[in-house]
Amino acid sequence: MQVAESQRLWSYTVGRRLPVVFLGLSVLFLNGLGLLVLLSIGRADSSGLGGYFFRQCLWMGIAMTAFASALVFDYEKWRRGAWWVAAGSVLLLVLVLVPGIGMKINGARRWIDIGPMNMQVSDVAKIGYILCLAQYFSLIQRERNTLLKGFLVPLAIIGAFFALILAQPDFGTAFLFAVVGGALLFLAGVSLKYLIPTSILGGGLFAFAISQDPVRLGRILSFMDVEGNRSEGAYQLWQGIIGFGVGGVNGVGLGNGRQQFAFLPEAHTDFIFPIIGEELGLIFTLSVVLAFSIFFMVTWHQLQKSPNLYQFLLVCGSLLFITLQAMINMGVSTGCLPTKGMSLPFISYGGSNLVVTYFLFGIICRSIWRWNDPPRIEPREIR
Numbered sequence: 576m577q578v579a580e581s582q583r584l585w586s587y588t589v590g591r592r593l594p595v596v597f598l599g600l601s602v603l604f605l606n607g608l609g610l611l612v613l614l615s616i617g618r619a620d621s622s623g624l625g626g627y628f629f630r631q632c633l634w635m636g637i638a639m640t641a642f643a644s645a646l647v648f649d650y651e652k653w654r655r656g657a658w659w660v661a662a663g664s665v666l667l668l669v670l671v672l673v674p675g676i677g678m679k680i681n682g683a684r685r686w687i688d689i690g691p692m693n694m695q696v697s698d699v700a701k702i703g704y705i706l707c708l709a710q711y712f713s714l715i716q717r718e719r720n721t722l723l724k725g726f727l728v729p730l731a732i733i734g735a736f737f738a739l740i741l742a743q744p745d746f747g748t749a750f751l752f753a754v755v756g757g758a759l760l761f762l763a764g765v766s767l768k769y770l771i772p773t774s775i776l777g778g779g780l781f782a783f784a785i786s787q788d789p790v791r792l793g794r795i796l797s798f799m800d801v802e803g804n805r806s807e808g809a810y811q812l813w814q815g816i817i818g819f820g821v822g823g824v825n826g827v828g829l830g831n832g833r834q835q836f837a838f839l840p841e842a843h844t845d846f847i848f849p850i851i852g853e854e855l856g857l858i859f860t861l862s863v864v865l866a867f868s869i870f871f872m873v874t875w876h877q878l879q880k881s882p883n884l885y886q887f888l889l890v891c892g893s894l895l896f897i898t899l900q901a902m903i904n905m906g907v908s909t910g911c912l913p914t915k916g917m918s919l920p921f922i923s924y925g926g927s928n929l930v931v932t933y934f935l936f937g938i939i940c941r942s943i944w945r946w947n948d949p950p951r952i953e954p955r956e957i958r
Contacts (some may be wrong), residue, residue, distance in 0.1 A: 645937020
């Protein structure tokens with residue numbers, strides 16, 4: 576009896592919270608590793624020793640505030656406000672294209688200067704995007720297989736976000752939004768007879784758009800022959816591969832890597848993964864992959880406990896934005912995908928991306944915590 580009682584107590588207390596514990600430990604490892612590597616990279620930062628590290632610590636404070644806000648955020652009460660959040664996201668995506676409001680850096684308008692920080696609006700738009708799609712599908716559950724309400728309307732929502740991000744231009748983030756949106760359509764139960772032809776057509780149009788952009792087309796061609804273009808279009812990718820090779824299994828040690836000293840551009844953001852490989856070795860790069868895998872599998876397993884379609888899609892969207900971005904970043908860094916500027920969640924230096932990522936993480940943690948609450952037993956009056 577005592578053993579059975581102990582098992583039941585474990586299940587109702589610690590056991591029900593283990594998923595959130597595993598998620599927290601995974602993120603803690605990724606974030607801690609990122610700070611260590613940024614401290615190492617800071618040696619080559621012109622602003623002084625550890626410049627990236629200390630600035631990232633400041634961003635962490637803001638990110639923790641966003642995370643705490645998400646933990647107390649009652650998503651059920653905010654369902655009606657999803658449309659306003661989505662409208663605000665679209666407005667930001669429009670404003671960033673306006674000269675004088677959106678900052679033009681390297682030929683792209685992706686940021687709005689809001690004083691002490693530059694906000695990348697596509698990061699903020701992730702929240703409105705998944706809120707909007709989750710709320711919409713929760714309202715039309717009985718009409719999910721119809722052409723108009725079940726497919727064309729959500730496709731228009733996805734298309735609006737996709738087109739505005741593509742106009743910046745930001746092909747990589749536009750692709751990420753399209754994949755997440757398509758996945759949510761599939762998970763919401765939209766018929767494959769609509770999804771498959773549209774995916775083929777959309778992929779063709781996206782490829783055509785890339786072919787009309789000399790910079791993006793050059794990246795694709797360089798990716799197809801990395802060694803032959805290592806001094807030109809594939810220089811960044813080639814230097815990243817060198818970093819992995821030099822690091823071997825155990826790495827050369829924190830602060831001892833050469834790639835951070837101007838050999839590898841964007842070492843603190845888009846290409847921080849090769850720095851981990853060079854300085855800490857294969858063991859830590861595989862540990863990063865394992866941490867993201869645990870993050871995905873634990874969350875995916877918990878999705879079966881979601882009480883309704885709205886919460887299911889909200890958590891799915893948050894999960895996919897984090898893990899797919901991680902996959903793309905690591906795929907680019909290892910030469911499996913063409914070069915695309917996309918940060919590694921929880922690890923790369925950055926402001927708005929880190930804050931939004933922690934907000935999405937907060938959505939996941941709150942949802943799973945609530946799904947694992949013990950069932951409430953209403954007291955009955957004994958007569």
